[in-house]
Amino acid sequence: MNELSSGKAASGTGAHVELDAVSFGPFSLRSRRLERDGVPVKLGSRAMDILRLLVSRAGEVVPKAEILAYAWSGLAVEEISLRVHVAELRKVLGDGKDGVRYITNIPSRGYCFVAPVERGERRPASTPVPQPVANMASPMSLPHRLDRMIGREDVLPELAARLLNERFVTLRGPGGIGKTTVAIALAHEMWETFEGGVHFLDLGPLRDSALVVSTVAASLGLVVHQTDPTGGIVSFLRNRRLLLVLDSCEHVIDEVARLAETIHREAPGVSLLATSRESLLVEGEQIFELVPLPGPPPGARLSADEVVNYPAVRLFVERAAAAGHRADVSDDDAEVLAEICGKLDGIALAIELAAARVGIYGLREMAALLDSRLKLEWRGRRTAPPRQQTLGATLDWSFGLIGEAERIVLQRLAVFAGPFTFQDAIAIAAAENEPVERVVDALEQLVAKSLVSTRPEGASRRYRLLDATRVYALQKLVEAGEAQAVARRHAGYVQRALETSMVESAGSHQALRSQSRASLLADARAALEWSYANDFGADLRVPLAGSCARLFVELNLLNEARLWSQRALAMLDDANSGGRWELELQSTLGHAFMFTERNSEQAESALRRGLEIAEVLDDRANQFRLLSRLNMFARRTGNYRQLVPIALEAEKVARAIGDVAGIAGAKALVGVSYHLVGNQTEAQAHLDEGVRDDAALRGTQPGHFAYSRTPQIPLARVLWLRGSPDRAVACVRPLIGAAAPRDVVMHCIALCWSASVFGWVGDWGTVEALTGRLATHAGMHGLAPYEAVAAGFRAQTMIARGEVRGGIDLLRTALPRLHADRYELYASAFIAELAQGLAALGQLTEGRAVLHETIARIEPEGGAFDLPELLRLRGELEARSDELDAAEASFATSIAMAEQQGALSWRLRSEMSLARLQLRQGVRNPLDDLAKTFARFSEGYETADLKAARAMLDVG
Known part of the structure; x- marks a missing residue:
């Protein structure tokens, strides 16, 4: 108009x-x-x-x-x-x-x-819907009520109850959140309660606050004869019972506040409902905060049925269907819908505007468009008030109601990509030589006017701008010519905050530190993107990436860690070479390479360069961290000779640091190393020590140099090998059904090692369940090498169930991937399964060949924990080839090695194989040695191997 x-x-x-x-x-x-x-x-x-x-x-x-x-x-x-x-x-x-x-x-x-x-033209009236007969006329004088109001089902009864009890309620919230919709619905709901005495006033069109009182008087049917008809209004209302709804008060709030307070005080039968983006701040007022429509939590992987249970998604889907988009939602759509509704912050107007355009752009394109300013200009209903026809108009309306100081602060705060603290706001919004008090006052007003939202966090609060508000304010920041300067201030602040919080700490302070660091993720990403895209931030690139590198590892964002570390190291200058930032970047790069791509020479080179710098800088915490990662690299690549020396050096560093959790982590590292090289006695001794201090280890937070080195899982494998199957299962049983911990790499390792224990005891159903979780977890976090391991475990399960050919085909796919990644830790077990499967299909020669190749690779490295089992399987294939002497020799070697390693369970298997061979040869008393070995067990009699041994002894 x-x-x-x-x-x-x-x-x-x-x-x-x-x-x-x-x-x-x-x-x-x-x-x-x-x-x-x-x-x-x-x-x-x-x-x-x-x-x-x-x-x-x-x-x-x-x-x-x-x-x-x-x-x-x-x-x-x-x-x-x-x-x-x-x-x-x-x-x-x-x-x-x-x-x-x-x-x-x-x-x-x-x-x-x-x-x-x-x-617009008045739409022809639709066919009337029969209504139940009421004792009074229907509320035709009220604005039209939406046929269906989504996500506010619980709001109306709660708001009605408060209005009846407290008489004066302000429905407060940001623009577009649905305050008017709720107020209209409530007016209709309470029509009978107030016996038709409901008056709804839309104050939005008023451009002069002096008109408020006369407008209220006019709505009540009063003839205005004086300049200020407040007295007449109060006299008229004093003995009446009615509901007065004052909608859209924020632009005339002073006059509304004065009148509302007077009515509330002088007319006890009148209930007042105001809708506003800020409180009226008068006597008697009670605030009802209208929160955004709930949407799916970030990162949740939900099905279509699950995602549409959230009101924000339900509103989006219904409005999209009304605009001509298909109404059905597939599981493939669910993730995109969750992303879209997350970007729209649960603001009803934003959801409706976006949903109306899905038919034009499509869901995935819509998700991308929401990152631009374009969404501010999308038009809604032609009949809506001008201030509500676009998001931009809604924000223009709010922006026009705040002072210049508040506008400046809002524009600067828009640089934050995520929630921020009061101290964060001061650091960014108060430029040099500007008084802090001005920012404090402005922030208070922005919160009061619903332009900045806030939520409690412990004893303090966190603030954030809704996404549409942030996009709008960023554009204003650009127009003001301040964008680059504020972005640089923000990037520098994020870098300093991360650098300061990298200091090792313990106890409750450590948990708070980790939480504080995690809250910086969105701003860390934004700062990195800006600094690497703008020469104005070139000098911040290496220190910023170095500060962010450890954060990415702590939050399991290993692909991001690898990419940013590579970019930063590529532009490393003399000032940062050999310093703490190169140390962080090299350490992160090597670690991330191992788990996201392959155990390459580049990964090892990065880890060794990081260790070299840590030693020069006498940075013991990083020395331990890098020695642990090098130990991990050696075990993954099958370089077993290096395991114990590296672990013992890490233990030496941990003792020098004197941290209880660090020493426990070192014990676990040494124990795992002894386990893999085949010394189960020493392995159990060290792992038992680690378990004694496990409480300290479990108390560590991301960033601690010994974080997540839990000894129970490797101890389970050692216990099985040492002849305690029941205790072994007890160690890993809690993992079944347990929620995934925050350290996704350690969770993958725990799943792998636990699956091996359940496979050894013959519980293939649990192996299958753990394998499914491993595959899902690895795929979710981009840990490609573990996807190949999951395929290997799945193949083992298939072969154990008689699906030999399918299992072999899967192993022939998984093993080349493991070899290409230089990931040999699990390859020997999978090759053993492949050899047995090939033999079962009559392909003895091929089976023996792959087994021989594996043994030949392991023996020069000093052997391994599973070499006795590989030798036993070689003997089994030799026996099937009628090479009985060779088979007997293989079994004897296996038994001797198992005894040397302290691996009673390997010995039992080899004793059974040898006994079967001797029974075939007609040797006298072939079961004597098996009986002696069986007698050394005191538990596990219901596990597969012990049941098989018992059956042999009973028959014999």
Whole structure:
């Protein structure tokens, strides 16, 4: 609706009013035609001119001089002529009947059109839906209520109860969140409660706060005779019971506050509901905060059925369907829908505007578009108030209601990509030489006006800008010419915050430190993107990436850790070479390479370079961290000779540091190393020591140099090998059904090692379950090498169940991937399974070949924990080839090695194989040695191997 230029009207030029089709009450006005309920209404030309002018300026006081200049262009007439035609107009409109008001006189100023005006043609009434008979007329005087209000089902009863108990409630929330929708619905809900005494006033069109009181008076059917009719309103309401809804108060809040407080104090039968982006701050007011519509949590992997249970998604889907997009939601859509609703922050208006365009762009394209300013310009319903037709208009409305200091602070705070603290806000929003008090005051006002949201966190609070507000404010920051300077200040602040929090700490401080670091993730990403895209931030690139590197590892974002470390190391200069930032980057790069790509020479080179720098800098915590990672690299690549020396060096460093958790972690590292090289006695001794201090180890947080070195899982494998199957299973049983811990790499290791224990005891159902979790977990976090390991375990399960050919095919896919990644830790077990499967299919020669190749690779490295088992399997294949002497020799070697390693379970298996061979050869008393070995067990009699041994002994 275009407004008449006051300058033109005053000059007497007879300026033409461009007026779109509008409607108010039962009337429609198009061009110079007025209709009531579709029937033309006769109106004189002067009265029509006056009506068109007042409607075009609805909510404003139009001075009498302007009206005279427009309706009687070029003529000199008395003011009495204006009063006569206004009286005619009021009579035609029925102004004042049944409490309905259209035109009010503002003494000494002019006239104002006070009825709500809707743009566009009035839609023909739909076929009425039969309604139950009520004891009173339906609330036709109220604005139309939405047929279906999503996500606010619990709000109405709670809000109604508070309104009845407390009488004066302000429904507060940011623009577009749905305050008006809820207020209209509540007015309809409470129509019978107040016996029809419900008055709804949309104050949005008012442009002059002085009109508030007269507008309220007009809505109540009072004739205004004085400049301030407050007294008359109070006298009228004092002995009445009714509900007064004051919608959209924020732009005229001072006058609304004064009037509402007076009514609440002087008229005890009146209930007041105000909707506003800020509190009225008067006596008696109670705040009801309208929160965003709940949406799926970030990163949740939900099905279609799960995702549509969230109100934000449900609203989006329904509005998209109404706009012509297909209504069904597939599981493939679920993740995109969750992403879209996350970007829309649960703001109803934003959801509706985006949903209406899905049919144009598609879901995935919509998700990308939401990152741009474009969403601020998407138009909504033509009949909506102008301030609600676009997100940009809604924010323009809010932006226009705050002062210059608040605008500056809002623009600067928009640089934060995630939640921020009070101290963060001060650091970024207070430029050099600017008073901090100004930022403090501005932040308080921005929160009060719902432009910055806040939530408690412990004893303090965190703040954030809703996504649409942030996009809007960033554009304003660019227009103000401050974008680069504020972005640099932000990047520097993030770098310093991460650098400061890298200091090792213990106890409860460690947990708080980890939480604080994790909260910086979104801003760390934003700062990195900006600094590497702008030369203005070139000097921050290496220290910023170095500060972020450990954070990415702590949060299991290993692909990001690898990419940013590579980028930073590629531009390393002399100032940072050999310093702490190269140390962090090299350490991170080597670690991330191992788990996301392969155990390459580049990974080992990065780890060794990092260790070299740590030793020069005498950084013991990083020495331990890098020795642990080098130990991991050696075990993964099958370089077993290096394991124990590296672990013992790490233990030496841990003792020098003197940290209890670090020493426990070192014990676990040494124990694992002895286990893998085949010394189970030493392995159990060290792992038992680690378990004794396990409480300290479990108390570590991400970033601690010994974080997540839990000894129970490797101890389970050692216990099985040492002849304690039940105790072994007890160690890993808690992992079944347990939620994944925050350290995804350690969780993958735990799943792998636990699966091996359950495979050894013959519980293939549990192996299958753990393997499924491993595959899902590895795929979710981009840990490609573990996906190949999961395939190997799945193949083992298939072969154990008789699906030999399918298992072999899967192993032939998984093993080349493991070899290509230089990931040999699990390869020997999978090759052993492959050899047995090939033999089962009659391909003995091929089976023996792959087994021989594996043994030949392991033996020069000093052997391994599973070499006795590989030798036993070689003997089994030799026996099937009728090479009985060779088979007997292989079994004997296996038994001797198992005894040397302290691996009683390997010995039992080899004793059974040898006994079967000797039974075949007719050797006297072939079961004697098996019986002696069986007698050394004191538990595990229901596990597969012991049951098989018992059966042999019983038959013998």
